Amino acid sequence: MEKILTKNIDKPNSQDIEVYLADGGYKALEKVLTLKPEEVIDEVKKSRLVGRGGAAFPVGLKWSFTSKEDGEPKFIVCNADEGEPGTFKDRVILRNDPHLLLEAIIIGGYAIGTSHGYIYVRGEYYPEIEVLEKAIKQAKEKGYLGNNILRSGFSFNIQLYKGAGSYVCGEETALLESMEGNRGSPDCRPPFPAQSGFLGKPTAVNNVETLANIPAIIINGGNWYSKIGSPGSPGPKLFCLSGQVNKPGVYELPTGIPLRELIENYGGGVRGEFKAVLPGGVSSSLLTDLDVKLDYKSIAKAGSMLGSGAVIVINSDTSMIDVAKNTIDFFAHESCGKCSVCREGTRRAREIITRFANGGGRAEELDLLLELGEVMYDTACCGLGQVAMSATTSAIKLFRDEFEQKVRE
Amino acid sequence: MFTLTINGEKVTVPEGTSIMNAAKQLRIDIPHLCYLEGLEPEYHCRICGVEIEGEPRLAPSCVRAVSEGMKVHTNTARVRRARKMIVELLLVNHSADCPTCERNQTCELLKLAFELGVKKVRFEGEKPSYELDETSPAIIRDPNKCILCGRCVRVCHDVQTVSVIGFINRGLDIKVSTFMEKGLGNVECTNCGQCIQVCPVGAIKEKSAVDEVWAALANPKKHVVVQEAPAIRAALGEELGLPPGTLVAGKMHTALRRLGFDAVFDTNFSADLTIMEEANELVKRITEGSVLPQITSCCPGWIKFMEHFYPDLIPNVSTCKSPQQMFGSLAKTYYAQKAGIYPAKIVSVSVMPCTAKKFEAQRPEMTDSGFRDVDYVLTTRELARMIKEAGIDFAGLPDESASQLMGLYSGAGTIFGATGGVMEAALRTAYKLVTGKELERIDIEPVRGLDGIKTATVNVDSLEVKVAVAHGLGNARKILDEVRAGKSPYHFIEIMACPGGCVGGGGQPISFDLALRGIRGQVLYNEDRVLPYRRSHDNPSIKKVYQDYLKEPLGEKSHHLLHTKYTNRGRV
Ligand SMILES: Cc1cc2nc3c(=O)[nH]c(=O)nc-3n(C[C@H](O)[C@H](O)[C@H](O)COP(=O)(O)O)c2cc1C
Ligand code: SF4
Ligand code: SF4
Ligand code: SF4
Ligand code: SF4
Numbered sequence: 003m004e005k006i007l008t009k010n011i012d013k014p015n016s017q018d019i020e021v022y023l024a025d026g027g028y029k030a031l032e033k034v035l036t037l038k039p040e041e042v043i044d045e046v047k048k049s050r051l052v053g054r055g056g057a058a059f060p061v062g063l064k065w066s067f068t069s070k071e072d073g074e075p076k077f078i079v080c081n082a083d084e085g086e087p088g089t090f091k092d093r094v095i096l097r098n099d100p101h102l103l104l105e106a107i108i109i110g111g112y113a114i115g116t117s118h119g120y121i122y123v124r125g126e127y128y129p130e131i132e133v134l135e136k137a138i139k140q141a142k143e144k145g146y147l148g149n150n151i152l153r154s155g156f157s158f159n160i161q162l163y164k165g166a167g168s169y170v171c172g173e174e175t176a177l178l179e180s181m182e183g184n185r186g187s188p189d190c191r192p193p194f195p196a197q198s199g200f201l202g203k204p205t206a207v208n209n210v211e212t213l214a215n216i217p218a219i220i221i222n223g224g225n226w227y228s229k230i231g232s233p234g235s236p237g238p239k240l241f242c243l244s245g246q247v248n249k250p251g252v253y254e255l256p257t258g259i260p261l262r263e264l265i266e267n268y269g270g271g272v273r274g275e276f277k278a279v280l281p282g283g284v285s286s287s288l289l290t291d292l293d294v295k296l297d298y299k300s301i302a303k304a305g306s307m308l309g310s311g312a313v314i315v316i317n318s319d320t321s322m323i324d325v326a327k328n329t330i331d332f333f334a335h336e337s338c339g340k341c342s343v344c345r346e347g348t349r350r351a352r353e354i355i356t357r358f359a360n361g362g363g364r365a366e367e368l369d370l371l372l373e374l375g376e377v378m379y380d381t382a383c384c385g386l387g388q389v390a391m392s393a394t395t396s397a398i399k400l401f402r403d404e405f406e407q408k409v410r411e
Numbered sequence: 412m413f414t415l416t417i418n419g420e421k422v423t424v425p426e427g428t429s430i431m432n433a434a435k436q437l438r439i440d441i442p443h444l445c446y447l448e449g450l451e452p453e454y455h456c457r458i459c460g461v462e463i464e465g466e467p468r469l470a471p472s473c474v475r476a477v478s479e480g481m482k483v484h485t486n487t488a489r490v491r492r493a494r495k496m497i498v499e500l501l502l503v504n505h506s507a508d509c510p511t512c513e514r515n516q517t518c519e520l521l522k523l524a525f526e527l528g529v530k531k532v533r534f535e536g537e538k539p540s541y542e543l544d545e546t547s548p549a550i551i552r553d554p555n556k557c558i559l560c561g562r563c564v565r566v567c568h569d570v571q572t573v574s575v576i577g578f579i580n581r582g583l584d585i586k587v588s589t590f591m592e593k594g595l596g597n598v599e600c601t602n603c604g605q606c607i608q609v610c611p612v613g614a615i616k617e618k619s620a621v622d623e624v625w626a627a628l629a630n631p632k633k634h635v636v637v638q639e640a641p642a643i644r645a646a647l648g649e650e651l652g653l654p655p656g657t658l659v660a661g662k663m664h665t666a667l668r669r670l671g672f673d674a675v676f677d678t679n680f681s682a683d684l685t686i687m688e689e690a691n692e693l694v695k696r697i698t699e700g701s702v703l704p705q706i707t708s709c710c711p712g713w714i715k716f717m718e719h720f721y722p723d724l725i726p727n728v729s730t731c732k733s734p735q736q737m738f739g740s741l742a743k744t745y746y747a748q749k750a751g752i753y754p755a756k757i758v759s760v761s762v763m764p765c766t767a768k769k770f771e772a773q774r775p776e777m778t779d780s781g782f783r784d785v786d787y788v789l790t791t792r793e794l795a796r797m798i799k800e801a802g803i804d805f806a807g808l809p810d811e812s813a814s815q816l817m818g819l820y821s822g823a824g825t826i827f828g829a830t831g832g833v834m835e836a837a838l839r840t841a842y843k844l845v846t847g848k849e850l851e852r853i854d855i856e857p858v859r860g861l862d863g864i865k866t867a868t869v870n871v872d873s874l875e876v877k878v879a880v881a882h883g884l885g886n887a888r889k890i891l892d893e894v895r896a897g898k899s900p901y902h903f904i905e906i907m908a909c910p911g912g913c914v915g916g917g918g919q920p921i922s923f924d925l926a927l928r929g930i931r932g933q934v935l936y937n938e939d940r941v942l943p944y945r946r947s948h949d950n951p952s953i954k955k956v957y958q959d960y961l962k963e964p965l966g967e968k969s970h971h972l973l974h975t976k977y978t979n980r981g982r983v
Pocket of ligand 4: 556557558559560561562563564587606609610611612614615
């Protein structure tokens, strides 16, 4: 497949605006400035692009909601917080192709009707922050950012925010709270950010990878894009392959590619014998079927989720109790502590799993954990708490015997 | 208006109504722990989740607004399972020493566990083991019982605008604490105790003086006198099996005698005394053209708030001590003399609706009698506990009066306990002072009631006296900012830290329900109507104390015993 998201990353000096311009960079923006905002949104709707940050929400719809909401000014915020273990795809774009992202944000701003764009970058991404700062400066110098862009009458600026350093700040409402200088705790929805976001104004929050698709959609058309990959959620996807594979890394492939192909053709095969996979990182449920197709619908049907595309491969040497322990440790550490159910649920789940790991579990606690997972899914305020138990409960369901061996005599 | 169905029944409510409130219309109570009427919902506890057809998860009914045609279910197996499990999770992280917890009769967590049929806590694990915050002379916080509902944070921040407590630490170590964990005693806490009133569990309580008072009562060498604030008689019955709205002044006096107090007096007497001094001060300020508006000083919660946040207004604040402290300095002087008791033998106890009064009693300057003017302060709740401990059948007690010398009171004294009461009482006397005539329409309605800020203009001869009343410190701020800006049109301002006034004080039976506080206030207005004297200056015991001892309001003795000064405490 022709690369769309990563086509520039291997070029020498790929961060430089001249290199970007040499290969058709900012042409999409030029085109957009001749269109009406509604036409831009229609094109994106036609593409059927869904968000790559985890929730897989249709981008065209999000933009059209935001543009139609009352309330001025509006804001567009690019979520570059990338904090989930096993996810390192946005970084590839941030580091190597910043102008692709800037161009996309400007287009998004034009589409929803705002002059205010923000990038919320993970605090630890120092080199990427530098790259972005430089890129913004260059784009200003060339007239792609600032007042009266390319004499179109449209003005747009982009400001950087450095992340507060916790995973939950990547959740969009917590991210907006953090931008406002508050504790980065998620808020309840509704209202959605599109209705009441940054400073209480309509705000479109989009992931880096999501936005990186936009210029190509504008240039080649939504119809062209919608034919790539799985019809339900088309397009290219950056898969972050990690775990027990021979060649971990970021691979741009069309959605719907079978897991087996990703691992064998690109990842150099499993190290050891395949046991299971977390197709959407630590937030997702384990799957054992190597032939599952990597698109949002197929994975959901199989009982898991694609999330941000962090494919973590687990081999047969790995104990499922360790998998459960690592994931629940992570969530117990990252819970913001606001909701009773997530705070106390992850606390107790971690204790129980730790007891199992030490050979001191109680048999009835396995069903208790399954129930806890369902209650947390039902009642936690944000995605973190809702999925914190996914890996653990799927491990219990699929590999119950491993846990039962660790029941206290 | 939106029509929706809840558990199959139709209900029509205005747009913006929460599912929880819509359900109330159908007489369905959705359990909750962090939601509380009067505070912004913050959906921390997740217990109020309900099923909405077509949605993948439960929705928090305290914040989710209704929509047209919505189909809600509040009593499905899934909903009940979630509620129960969350209560179990809270219980396992809660230092559940219920048998010895003061809140075991009023604990919302315990009640929920029972009502939801939680039969067993299936989780086991480590309990929190934080140090208690005992830095305040008034209030103790026990983080080991805290369920992190955030109500105290919201009441302190949103209602009282004091903001000394907040969430600290991240994640599983999250905790409610003060700036830099300095402790309540070392920050700008006003000791108003509204955080106690909203806490669903026993994580915040008063610093109890019950043991010390029992010890004094048991000590034959001590002569123990007691005073009770106006608001006690309007609420004590609630703790002792009587319906809200019952006046229990008589039973209260009887009970105190049966507990063994040697002399049972009444703070209402010294409330009348406060009015004599404060009304004279007001008239003096107006006639001499000195600093106005005058602001009342009988609420120690407000006083500490002022000392931290508005020290520039010290010249505006009346120099009168609170009724508690006026009583205290007279008990060990005037009363000691009359009764021929050496003051060091006297133990002076007060029963207050108030946690701030515990702080006030130990202020270093409150020793004008030559001794600690008030030795121990009990809250309404503490007194109720003592009455129960003594096995007194309160509801069945006969009525007795307080002892005349410092116990006879007027209706003006009794309404002190409700917001606007001090203002009304002072106006009744100030009018007489200025005009020589009695105020004809003695009920000053515009300063009564539960509006956060109330204003009125009273014609006193040719002078139009403008007054304002604020209760709750957030409301007070609005009035005070005007004063600070030099834009206040008022002559006299009453401020009470607690919403509803002292009937809603931090030491009262647990409740944050403003309507209930209104009912308690009404008890006092009703008593005012039927008392033989309704003006402080008509109270024979007041006349007597001036005749026999103080000589005149604002006189030298008064100055020494009944007035005080304030300190700029700065910000933390
Ligand atoms: C706990 C948590 C962490 C998240 N972290 C990120 C993140 O680091 N980056 C991101 O783009 N989205 C993250 N999300 C998803 C965002 O809330 C939001 O859905 C996304 O930014 C929307 O953009 P999209 O529609 O382009 O995917 C996170 C969600 C949760 C619940
Ligand atoms: S689910 Fe967890 S992380 Fe999310 S808001 Fe609640 S406590 Fe915080
Ligand atoms: S006593 Fe009043 S001021 Fe102090 S923490 Fe509680 S609510 Fe805040
Ligand atoms: S102290 Fe009480 S009111 Fe405050 S958060 Fe804890 S449980 Fe809630
Ligand atoms: S209003 Fe009354 S109860 Fe409340 S702090 Fe003031 S004096 Fe105490």
